[in-house]
Amino acid sequence: MSDLRPILTTEKLVMQFGGVTAVDNVDFSLREGELRCLLGPNGAGKSTFFKCLTGQLTPTSGRVRFDGQDITGWETHAIVGMGVGIKTQVPNLFDGLSAYENVRMSARRKHLRPMAKEKAEEMLEKCGIAHLARREVGLLAHGQRQLVELATVLAGEPRLVLLDEPAAGMAGDERDRLADLVLETSRRAAVVVVEHDMAFIRRIAKFTTVFNRGAIFREAMIDEIMSDRAVQEIYLGKQADVAA
């Protein structure tokens, strides 16, 4: 399925906010086609690390490389243009447009008009929201919007997909569908998922990176992570659900 070539790496990545070191010297490597979950207690630096990958933040020092190219400090739109699909914590949709229009606009980056239409319909179908195609996105429920956003990301046919808390605020059935979608996406693209919903993580996670205090604390298969005492300890008092 995947070869050993890294598609995404960081080298000695550092992000400081004033006196706070939110990301502290992180060396990270993701293989082509790999699905990687990023875990860690609140404030561990997951979102800050994620934003350094997506161009939402310019790291204080260190490098980010995608497909061998140094993308450190690039604008988000340029990173998206390289074939990276990004779903940030704050939904990034055109509220006044329909779900279909949102997805089609993303598909248009890759395809001519007739094909983009077909792609958009296919993605809405795949994400289980074909029935919402004509609805105005701003009027949809939160979980539905999350699925529209995922359809929008996938319509760009990215080689790397970056998802920050995609299951946040989702109902159980939506979350299950999302898990299936992430697994299916990972057959065609490398995927990084930041998430603290443990029910969701258990369904999708394989090799997993745990952050703590801005640094990589552990990297191992999810079963090993879940039974790691030290990992449980860093969560204790912060997020009881991990130890459950």
Ligand code: ADP
């Ligand atoms: P996580 O996503 O793992 O919960 P974050 O990356 O959001 O953690 O935060 C890591 C640390 O960086 C926290 O101490 C947080 O308060 C701090 N931080 C994050 N963003 C900013 C910011 N824009 N300005 C100042 N401090 C920030």
Ligand code: MG
């Ligand atoms: Mg976060």
